[in-house]
Amino acid sequence: MQHIVVVDDTPALAELVMRMLTRYGYSVRTLSGGLQLIEYMRQHRPALVLLDVGLPVKDGWTLIREIRMQPDLAHIPVIAVTAHAADEDRQRAFSAGYTNYLSKPFDVQDLLQMVRGYVPSAV
Numbered sequence: 001m002q003h004i005v006v007v008d009d010t011p012a013l014a015e016l017v018m019r020m021l022t023r024y025g026y027s028v029r030t031l032s033g034g035l036q037l038i039e040y041m042r043q044h045r046p047a048l049v050l051l052d053v054g055l056p057v058k059d060g061w062t063l064i065r066e067i068r069m070q071p072d073l074a075h076i077p078v079i080a081v082t083a084h085a086a087d088e089d090r091q092r093a094f095s096a097g098y099t100n101y102l103s104k105p106f107d108v109q110d111l112l113q114m115v116r117g118y119v120p121s122a123v
Helices: 011-023 037-044 060-069 087-096 108-116
Strands: 003-007 027-031 048-052 078-082 100-103
Touching: 003 011, 003 037, 011 027, 011 108, 027 037, 037 048, 037 060, 048 060, 060 078, 060 087, 078 087, 087 100, 100 108
Parallel strands: 003 027, 003 048, 048 078, 078 100
Antiparallel strands: none
């Protein structure tokens, strides 16, 4: 079964996103930080990654560069999830290699619509 990985350093937000997506038939795994993301992606091949840009230790900017440099992972869509909503932040995200961009706080229906664009729902 295809699944989605949510990487966010705010456990409550990661849990909220996981519950919402699970309700719509998605299989979701949450990670609290980016240190284990690359290895997890290699082992489990998620269909989509929702990646918080502002992670501690290894931020989303570093992680997206690492993902895009890996031939076996570069094709996986990665959506930037960030509190920064300015046009220049959006442009930076696309230039860095993110597939799409979602500003916090986000509307649940906007998130769902975006996710469905990459991974069809089972429900």
